[in-house]
Amino acid sequence: MQDKINLCQIPKKATAKEAKEIKKLMLEHYAHAKTELKFRNLYELLIAVMLSAQCTDKRVNIVTPMLFECFPTLESLANANLDDVKALISSCSFFNNKAKNMVAMAQEVMTRFDGEIPLERDSLMSLSGVGQKTANVVLIEFCEANYIAVDTHVFRTTHRLGLSAATTPIKTEEELTRLFKDHLSTLHQAFVLFGRYICKAQKPLCGECFLQKYCKSKSNFKA
Ligand code: SF4
The missing domain is CATH 1.10.1670.10 (Helix-hairpin-Helix base-excision DNA repair enzymes (C-terminal))
Known part of the structure; x- marks a missing residue:
């Protein structure tokens, strides 16, 4: 919306x-x-928040278990076949763009941040598909950072x-x-x-x- x-x-x-x-x-x-998104680590949180843009948390929670079973790590997502990712998240809104951004984000973290998702807002926002709202939500959820995301x-x-x-x-x-x-x-x-x-x-x-x-x-x- x-x-x-x-x-x-x-x-x-x-x-x-x-x-x-x-x-x-x-x-x-x-x-x-607490957020209603389900995640077990920073990688899963970032992916869940990226998927939740213009999509309900309920839908994201339906999609992510299989996605994380197929791609359990950032590295595995960086090496994923894009069509496989699209198929796994196809019930989410804007799944084509989200899949492209998720794979690109994972590749960028591997090459630019040595495989570690950065916990600094500007660095997070430099990743594909991560805008200010997504970055804030990740930092709020993972670090209880003093941000509000609108x-x-x-x-x-x-x-x-x-x-x-x-x-x-x-x-x-x-x-x-x-x-x-x-x-x-x-x-x-x-x-x-x-x-x-x-x-x-x-x-x-x-x-x-x-x-x-x-x-x-x-x-x-x-x-
Ligand atoms: S904030 Fe105002 S509009 Fe919203 S539920 Fe309360 S009374 Fe109603």
Whole structure:
């Protein structure tokens, strides 16, 4: 989905006090929030996150067990036949490009980083198919790095709450980083789960929402 917002629909901005209270409540409600992607090591995490772009975690978790059985290491993926990789991930959106990027990424890590996936954001982002959001998610999940990654859930929920009025995910990330400053990795997980299960895109569960008091958009979702 295109993460854009109609400027006419941008709600009022949350006050600094409201933002602080929302942060506190999110950290309380989602203190132990974790990604729903399944992985056992950094290689599997990076591949799962690359596959999850514009695809559900549920779908990725269906596809990855066989993919990792066939290509258990970065080296094996670097030497993979591209058509075999495409066949294994064909039920994911944009599988042709994702397969090309995954194999190219593995080859680049083998040649440029001596087979070790770098854990530094700029280096990660220099790899094929790894943009800022993917790099942030990997660092959040693997190192609990103080980053927030703005996917469709984070973008939608933070705008509905008036925490950002930015029109792109990258600008939203910058605004949220300035606003919250710390605990960003937990807040990232929290907003993803909040958006996935409560503040859903089509029919948000406003009646069950613990942030209703702060919401700038709930009048748009009358039952
Ligand atoms: S009240 Fe509704 S629209 Fe507002 S944040 Fe909660 S679930 Fe989302």
